[in-house]
Amino acid sequence: MKSRTSKDNRNEEREKIKSSDSINKKKMKRNIRRLGGGGLSLEAFANIKTKSEHYNPALIKKQREFYKNAKYVSKYKKSLKQQSQQNGPHSSKRLLEDENGTGESGRMNWQKKKNNKNSSQSLRELYERKRQEEEEASREREAIIQTKKEERERSESRRKALREKMFKKTKKGQPVMKYRIEHLLQTIQDSTT
Known part of the structure; x- marks a missing residue:
């Protein structure tokens, strides 16, 4: 067994x-x-040891992400190129001209500049409004924090004063009952009302 x-x-x-x-x-x-x-391979480890910089895995990870993103960007550009070739060779030139503004008349450029000015002014106004709202919100938060802090200080001072009264002693070391009885009476009155 x-x-x-x-x-x-x-x-x-x-x-x-x-x-x-x-x-x-x-x-x-x-x-x-x-x-x-x-x-790491032995060669990579030796190279790291010989360099003054230390081995940093986070840096290696960032570099990998960078190269990965670069690969995605190049793929995207290639796909755009293929799309433009499928639509026709002149369509890509038109797109470039539209972006640069060379293919349009002077009047259209003037209207675009005017629209850009208006949009920049409206953006500036939006930014200023948002900033004012944030400042007001921060002021309100600060006011709330200040009132809470003052309330906390008041309650702490009340508790401190009450505690001093409760722990008062006579010359012989006996507790002073006057304050304790007052406290008991007050709690009873608060509970009844």
């Missing part, structure tokens, strides 16, 4: 070890993914 129970115990221990190993492996994989991949 002894041998059977010991085998069962060993099997249970093995299962516990296997489950803890799988949890540790998951954590390691997550950490490796977070830090930007597996370990």
Whole structure:
């Protein structure tokens, strides 16, 4: 009987070890993914040690993101180029002329400049309004904070005064009962009203 129970115990221990190993492996994989991949090669490690800068996984991750984004941008530009070729070779020139304003008459340019001035003025007004609203909101918040602070100080001073009265003692070290009785009477009156 002894041998059977010991085998069962060993099997249970093995299962516990296997489950803890799988949890540790998951954590390691997550950490490796977070830090930007597996370990360094021996050459890369040696190069890092020889340089004055330290190995920074966060910097490596940023560089990877930068290159990834650059790849997406180049793909986007290629797709735009293909679309313009499908629409016709002259359509891309028209788009460029429209953006630069070279293909339009002088009158249209003047109207665009006028619209831009109006839009910049309206944007400035929007910005100023938003800024004023934010300032008013911050003033209101500060006022609320100030009133809360004053209320807190008043209540603390009241508590402090009450505490001093409650802990007053006579010359012989006996507590002064006058203030304690007054406090009890006041609490009773407050509870009844």
